[in-house]
Amino acid sequence: xxxxxxxxxxxxxxxxxxxxxxxxxxxxxxxxxxxxxxxxxxxxxxxxxxxxxxxxxxxxxxxxxxxxxxxxxxxxxxxxxxxxxxxxxxxxxxxxxxxxxxxxxxxxxxxxxxxxxxxxxxxxxxxxxxxxxxxxxxxxxxxxxxxxxxxxxxxxxxxxxxxxxxxxxxxxxxxxxxxxxxxxxxxxxxxxxxxxxxxxxxxxxxxxxxxxxxxxxxxxxxxxxxxxxxxxxxxxxxxxxxxxxxxxxxxxxxxxxxxxxxxxxxxxxxxxxxxxxxxxxxxxxxxxxxxxxxxxxxxxxxxxxxxxxxxxxxxxxxxxxxxxxxxxxxxxxxxxxxxxxxxxxxxx
Numbered sequence: 001x002x003x004x005x006x007x008x009x010x011x012x013x014x015x016x017x018x019x020x021x022x023x024x025x026x027x028x029x030x031x032x033x034x035x036x037x038x039x040x041x042x043x044x045x046x047x048x049x050x051x052x053x054x055x056x057x058x059x060x061x062x063x064x065x066x067x068x069x070x071x072x073x074x075x076x077x078x079x080x081x082x083x084x085x086x087x088x089x090x091x092x093x094x095x096x097x098x099x100x101x102x103x104x105x106x107x108x109x110x111x112x113x114x115x116x117x118x119x120x121x122x123x124x125x126x127x128x129x130x131x132x133x134x135x136x137x138x139x140x141x142x143x144x145x146x147x148x149x150x151x152x153x154x155x156x157x158x159x160x161x162x163x164x165x166x167x168x169x170x171x172x173x174x175x176x177x178x179x180x181x182x183x184x185x186x187x188x189x190x191x192x193x194x195x196x197x198x199x200x201x202x203x204x205x206x207x208x209x210x211x212x213x214x215x216x217x218x219x220x221x222x223x224x225x226x227x228x229x230x231x232x233x234x235x236x237x238x239x240x241x242x243x244x245x246x247x248x249x250x251x252x253x254x255x256x257x258x259x260x261x262x263x264x265x266x267x268x269x270x271x272x273x274x275x276x277x278x279x280x281x282x283x284x285x286x287x288x289x290x291x292x293x294x295x296x297x298x299x300x301x302x303x304x305x306x307x308x309x310x311x312x313x314x315x316x317x318x319x320x321x322x323x324x325x326x327x328x329x330x331x332x333x334x335x336x337x338x339x340x341x342x343x344x345x346x347x348x
Contacts, residue, residue: 008082009034010043016071024051025067029078031087044087045325048074049303050097057099070097073145080142084121085128088340092325096303107148114157117147119190122167122182134170138178161186217345219245219271221291223281226312229329230277236338242345245271260290268294273344278320279312292317308344310337 004013011032019026029046036042048070055066074095081087121143126133144154158175161167166186171179182190218237222230234246245266247254254262267274267290274295282288299306309317309326327337 006034007079010082011036012075012078012082014071014075016067018067023053024049024055025070027067027070027074029074031078031082043089044081045092046074046078046081047092047094048097049095051099053099054097054102057102076139076142077145078142080139080146083125083136083138084143085124086117086121086143086146088343090325090327092305094303094305098303105148106150106153109147109149109153111153111157111160114147114149114153115161116190118143118154118158118161119166119182119186122180123187123190126182126187134168134181136179136181138180140176140178143178214272215243215270216245216266217243217272218275218341219267219273219291219295220275220277221267221282221288221295222277223279223285223288225281226277226279229312229334232334233275233337233341236334237341240338240342242342259287263287263291264294266294267291268298273341274298274307275341276307276309276317276320277312278309278315278317278326280315282312283315283317289318292320308341 002013002015004011006012011034012029013032014027014029017026017028018024026047026049030039031043031045032041033043050066050070052062055062059065087093121138122136125136125138129136140154140158141151144151155175158167158180162169162175165183166189167180167182169175169180171177174180220230220234230246231248234244234249237244238249274291276282276292276295295307305325307320307324309320309324311326311328327340332340
């Protein structure tokens, strides 16, 4: 049954569903502006799933208990994203609980990153409410769900920021209740961390973040007619030390290879994400269809948003669902696309 509610000037539409997609329970939340032009004109999507096998392993049986738990956690996560502005427009956020990750309740994240996320969120609140930002409130448990950290981790880092004068509260136990605001010192701190510094810090840790089987951070799939855009994106990513598979950079490696097997491996195994440039040309080419099928197999196998589609026109691509979040080249510059790719990698 579809439910709808308003929160902080956004419309939250949710749909719980027992389905065969993962053979379990799925909870889909779509967030819209108050006056969306169409269903496709969403702000972001949050999707949470749990397989039947994971339910049995954790709860001893298939029941409504895990469904209610997932619904509650997802809703507070969505509201915290809205309150703190911690989302990218058009993004789809997916969490899938299976028997393989059942015990991975939290994700390791350094204290500096937790502090930066909190400062960024509080700065977003102050920007959107410059006259009453000190009265702003968010759900700390929702913030913890976004980062997948324990509540004590949040309390520890928020306490440090408060002691250093970067955040303040005007009520008792304000940190616990989410009644916080960022000070001018906090704004200067987060503002001084320029994009390039953040990128350099991130890319310096890439080798330890990628899996042993993943040679590339990004594999770009495109038709030859769209090479100019692909090359521009590839060049800017390489300048930021991102490991990119782009065919013109791999001529010696491709020479003499069985391309069918080699490209299947690149797009189906050896890349962290696949950026697809979707167009009328992409739909018609044999090689792009091979790359797409290999990428879809990896996305299905790992059950995550491995494919990052960019629409160059309105052509419908076989196998790419209309509900998948994508970027439109008409409304994003290549610099903006590269920045979003970096953010996607940083969250991995």
